[in-house]
Amino acid sequence: MTFIFLSALDGVPDGGAAGFELAVEDDTVPxxxxxxxxxxxxxxxxxxxxxRRLEVAPGRFIVDAGTLVCAAHxxxxxxxxxxxxxxxxxxxxxxxxxxxxxxxxxxxxxxxL
Numbered sequence: 001m002t003f004i005f006l007s008a009l010d011g012v013p014d015g016g017a018a019g020f021e022l023a024v025e026d027d028t029v030p031x032x033x034x035x036x037x038x039x040x041x042x043x044x045x046x047x048x049x050x051x052r053r054l055e056v057a058p059g060r061f062i063v064d065a066g067t068l069v070c071a072a073h074x075x076x077x078x079x080x081x082x083x084x085x086x087x088x089x090x091x092x093x094x095x096x097x098x099x100x101x102x103x104x105x106x107x108x109x110x111x112x113l
Contacts, residue, residue, distance in 0.1 A: 003100060003107040007033065012040055012106065015079060017054075017061040017068050019045055022113060029113045031097060032061075033106060034068060034080040041080045042099040042108050049075055049089035 004022075012018040012035040020031045030045035030053055045053050047070045054070045054077075055061045062069040067076040067085065075087030082094035098109040 001098060001109045002111060004110045006031065006042065006099070006106045006108045009040065009101060009104045009106055015066065016063050017079070019055055019059040019061065022108070024110070024113045031108070032068075032094070033099075034077075034082060036080045038101075039080050040099065040101055040106055041082060042097045042106070043082050043094035044097065046095065047072060047075060047089065048084065048092040048094065049073055049087070 006020055012033045014035055018033045021028045022031055032043050032045040034041055047054050050072055052072045056071040062071060066079055068079055069076050073088050075084050075089050077084050084090050084092050097112045100107045
């Protein structure tokens, strides 16, 4: 695995979500990091229901009662697990990107982008 830097850890709010655009070759890949205390997981910022981004506006996510809510159709995903617990894609999960926390930095596997 080849890991690349994504963000400082404090760029992902505890109990919340942060969005990122990573430049890969001739494209950008929208990513989403979900954090609960010391656990941070990174996913593609794409709802499994309608293949749309999850945020209301670039980098602005709806977090309600410990879940990330898809702005398009209201699907609710666990933080930090990314599992859909309510809405049209219930039982599905966000597509995870292998990641590591190294000190106060968040890194992602470039091969999984």
